[in-house]
Amino acid sequence: MADTATATGADAFQNIINGRPAPTAGSQPVLDPATGTPVGQMPLGTVEDLDAAVDAARAAFPAWAAASDADRQAACLKIADRLEQAIPELAPLLTAEQGKPIGGFGSQWEIGAAAAWTRHTAGLELPVSVLQDNNEGRVEVHRKPIGVVGSITPWNFPVLIAAWHIIPAVRAGNCVVIKPSPNTPLATIRFVEIINQVLPAGVVNIVCGADEIGAAMSAHPGIDKMVFTGSTGTGRKIMASAAETVKRLTLELGGNDAAIVLPDVDPQAVAEGLFWGAFLNNGQTCACIKRLYVHDSIYDAVCDALSALAAAIPMGDGRQDGVALGPVQNAMQFERVKELVEEARASGARILTGGAPSGGPGYFYPATIVADAEHGMRLVDEEQFGPVLPVIRYTDVEAVIARANDNPNGLGGSVWSQDTERARALALQLECGTAWINKHGMIQPNAPFGGIKQSGVGVQFAEAGLMENTVGQTLIM
Structure with a gap:
């Protein structure tokens, strides 16, 4: 010893x-x-x-x-x-x-x-x-x-x-x-x-x-x-x-995980799972949702539900009672998150909630939901690793699989649907090391975990x- x-x-x-x-x-x-x-x-x-x-x-x-x-x-x-x-x-x-x-x-x-x-x-x-x-x-x-x-x-x-x-x-x-x-x-x-x-x-x-x-x-x-x-x-x-x-x-x-929400889901029923799939550990998790693809028919309802959760989430010093999210861990990451959100805003994305840090002390960046995000924005194309979720609208389910796979990363991904068999078939088309159905980032010790591509x-x-x-x-x- x-x-x-x-x-x-x-x-x-x-x-x-x-x-x-x-x-x-x-x-x-x-x-x-x-x-x-x-x-x-x-x-x-x-x-x-x-x-x-x-x-x-x-x-x-x-x-x-x-x-x-x-x-x-x-x-x-x-x-x-x-x-x-x-x-x-x-x-x-x-x-x-x-x-x-x-x-x-x-x-x-x-x-x-x-x-x-x-x-x-x-x-x-x-x-x-x-x-x-x-x-x-x-x-x-x-x-x-x-x-x-x-x-x-x-x-x-x-x-x-x-x-x-x-x-x-x-x-x-x-x-x-x-x-x-x-x-x-x-x-x-x-x-x-x-x-x-x-x-x-x-x-x-x-x-x-x-x-x-x-x-x-x-x-x-x-x-x-x-x-x-x-x-x-x-x-x-x-x-x-x-x-x-x-x-x-x-x-x-690195991961830039995609989650795909099919049109048959109840937005209120999946909102909390989507939120924590993206914001666990303040979004500073390799296998959390970094790109959320939502079908046009429920897009606004999902955005509203996520925005309500983000606006109400208690953020502060982790030693205080009731705090659910703490600060971004370091100055470099804090500045990167700010930069990517501002670039998305300038490119036409809508900041539904958050997007404006208070100014300190501490690296506190509010939980932020970004609507009308698109491929070509760095917030979508790159892993931002912070408390921000870009939401991307889609209409064609098969086409969105190709869009989700159009990224050099391949760590995790998920499909959300009431039809488990259809979700399973789509999840198996995702180019990632781990795919989840109606959950995201649930890593467990009895299941191999690793990435493909880069x-x-x-x-x-x-x-x-x-x-x-x-x-x-x-x-x-």
């Missing part, structure tokens, strides 16, 4: 290498997006710190890979228990650095979901596959751990996505070096401390720092696989730098996701 720091306060956040706090010469403030004030100090690791973390992971790998399947399962279950017990500490910290509310689908939910995902992943198994067993011989396929997995996580779901990266890797027998987003590193550091209370030293290491750390990870000869969740642009850079060492990759990249490489979750943390060896006898 590793020895980790248990102190609290701004000075207590340190990188963890080989099971111990690793002091750094410098640090960088982490800002509360609701107030603009510092939450704590992120340790600024160096490339030399990364080298030390990789060395620790490589040294720990032989023993961890040789541990029994039962021991690795038990360790993951113990991590889940301790993570659940830490919700009262971690949720306020996560809200302070990320901005999401503590309650609802906010920080407490995220930490609880990370624990639940960890528990589910602990129960997954990859038994030996027997492809042939007859008088001519026996053919088996064994799954073995890859080695050292490098993880780079984003700022929208810092702890949950860290669990998605780390837990399948260690469950399969790998060791990990993780670099969290500089915007939200603090709760992830605490999560890695919890993991190190359970796992042997060196199995999971964390190195926070500037972008150079991420670039060095994807090129590092001691890292055997990279897993990344984030923008398509950064994913391209990781692919390019990983090519030199032919690393394995799991990349969950939305990623590989999948996460379930047995298929666990398998991506292994290499196959065929044994012929």
Whole structure:
């Protein structure tokens, strides 16, 4: 069991290498997006710190890979228990650095979901596959751990996505070096401390720092696989730098998900599902509705229902009671959302509600419904990743499938209809990794999840996701 720091306060956040706090010469403030004030100090690791973390992971790998399947399962279950017990500490910290509310689908939910995902992943198994067993011989396929997995996580779901990266890797027998987003590193550091209370030293290491750390990870000869969740642009850079060492990759990249509402729905009945399918986590979710296509016959009714919900939604500091949406997480994203809405307005779109931030403090952008949006507007063509929903009118159902598919992204999509069989047939025509019917963004640990086209490489979750943390060896006898 590793020895980790248990102190609290701004000075207590340190990188963890080989099971111990690793002091750094410098640090960088982490800002509360609701107030603009510092939450704590992120340790600024160096490339030399990364080298030390990789060395620790490589040294720990032989023993961890040789541990029994039962021991690795038990360790993951113990991590889940301790993570659940830490919700009262971690949720306020996560809200302070990320901005999401503590309650609802906010920080407490995220930490609880990370624990639940960890528990589910602990129960997954990859038994030996027997492809042939007859008088001519026996053919088996064994799954073995890859080695050292490098993880780079984003700022929208810092702890949950860290669990998605780390837990399948260690469950399969790998060791990990993780670099969290500089915007939200603090709760992830605490999560890695919890993991190190359970796992042997060196199995999971964390190195926070500037972008150079991420670039060095994807090129590092001691890292055997990279897993990344984030923008398509950064994913391209990781692919390019990983090519030199032919690393394995799991990349969950940008999404610009389309939802198609058929004319047979009751606008009032689907409005809440559509709203939260678009505005979960303040719209800062890869697999949420970014483009809503509504049939002309119910277009105005759907827009009115969504506008009423958006206008009434409580937004504010996530520590306040009753708040449902917090701020946009950082200044760069806040400015991008403003820019795309204003461009759409100038191009003829109608802002039904929202569209006018109050001016601070904090990066608060009101829930915004944009009617008369069209292809050719950046708000439609690009992923805006914020609390804005463009609504696009259509008349021909078959034609709208082609329009929805006319995008370089292919993460998720959905069809909304009272006719489930028709919706199923249309959903299967969508060019995306996951399609939903009468819901959107409902990711679950027993269902593989990943993008196609420029939305990623590989999948996460379930047995298929666990398998991506292994290499196959065929044994012929």
